[in-house]
Amino acid sequence: MIESGLLNVQSVSRRRAGRSAVADLSFSLNRGEVLGLLGVNGAGKSTTLAMLAGALRPESGRIDLGGRDFVSQPDIARRLVGWLPENAPLWPELSVEEHLVAFARLRGMTRAQARQAADGVLARLQLGDLRRRLAGVLSQGQRQRLGLACALVHAPALLILDEPANALDPVQVGELRKVIRERAAAGAAVILSTHVLAEVVAVCDRVVILHEGRLRYDAPLSREGDGASLEHHFFSIATGAAA
Numbered sequence: 190m191i192e193s194g195l196l197n198v199q200s201v202s203r204r205r206a207g208r209s210a211v212a213d214l215s216f217s218l219n220r221g222e223v224l225g226l227l228g229v230n231g232a233g234k235s236t237t238l239a240m241l242a243g244a245l246r247p248e249s250g251r252i253d254l255g256g257r258d259f260v261s262q263p264d265i266a267r268r269l270v271g272w273l274p275e276n277a278p279l280w281p282e283l284s285v286e287e288h289l290v291a292f293a294r295l296r297g298m299t300r301a302q303a304r305q306a307a308d309g310v311l312a313r314l315q316l317g318d319l320r321r322r323l324a325g326v327l328s329q330g331q332r333q334r335l336g337l338a339c340a341l342v343h344a345p346a347l348l349i350l351d352e353p354a355n356a357l358d359p360v361q362v363g364e365l366r367k368v369i370r371e372r373a374a375a376g377a378a379v380i381l382s383t384h385v386l387a388e389v390v391a392v393c394d395r396v397v398i399l400h401e402g403r404l405r406y407d408a409p410l411s412r413e414g415d416g417a418s419l420e421h422h423f424f425s426i427a428t429g430a431a432a
């Protein structure tokens with residue numbers, strides 16, 4: 190289900206430690222669309238995602254989400270965006286269930302709504318058996334699934350996933366793909382940043398490739414047979430052959 194634009198990024202730039210990390214970046218994203226964000230180490234992916242999650246302010250440019258200026262209204266990000274950063278921020282002394290309720294409350298839900306939402310996501314991600322387990326004793330893959338659950342708990346309009354398959358076993362990678370497609374089918378937009386091109390080919394509708402902070406490629410992807418072509422574009426850009 191692909192409808193009208195949800196996210197519009199217009200000429201966004203941001204320096205880090207005095208150097209350009211993202212420069213003049215523009216792209217848009219529709220509801221129901223899954224976007225793969227690719228680029229070599231240091232290309233600017235995490236910086237871009239942090240700005241889209243409302244955790245880092247662009248120095249210039251504009252980001253609209255659902256037609257509202259997101260940069261000057263941080264509350265929009267809190268309610269409408271779910272973000273799984275590269276290292277999910279978890280509290281070792283809180284249980285799995287307590288995390289989910291706390292994240293849902295932070296996203297503006299009432300206590301009753303938060304409990305219901307936590308139950309839903311625990312069931313969907315098959316985390317029910319771990320609900321009372323403290324985050325500090327979870328395995329790496331379990332921590333990653335909890336981070337994903339925290340990003341999903343308020344059914345965000347924009348779901349941002351930074352290397353979500355990290356530490357997941359092959360069964361859980363399959364589950365992750367299903368969850369991503371389910372969220373898109375429900376009308377959310379999803380951004381998936383990964384170094385695994387096969388993950389992009391498996392779940393994404395479109396691909397953006399960043400290089401040295403700039404957008405170098407933005408094109409649709411069909412899930413059948415585009416792996417070799419994507420790899421070609423990626424390596425051409427990464428090695429400068431496409432300059």
Ligand SMILES: Nc1ncnc2c1ncn2[C@@H]1O[C@H](COP(=O)(O)OP(=O)(O)OP(=O)(O)O)[C@@H](O)[C@H]1O
Pocket residue numbers: 205206209210228229230231232233234235236237
């Ligand atoms: N906290 C920070 N302080 C200073 N510089 C930073 C910081 N985070 C990122 N940078 C710099 O900004 C640039 C873009 O980094 P970013 O983390 O956005 O890239 P990335 O594409 O996510 O890389 P990777 O694939 O290695 O995760 C890099 O030059 C990096 O060194």
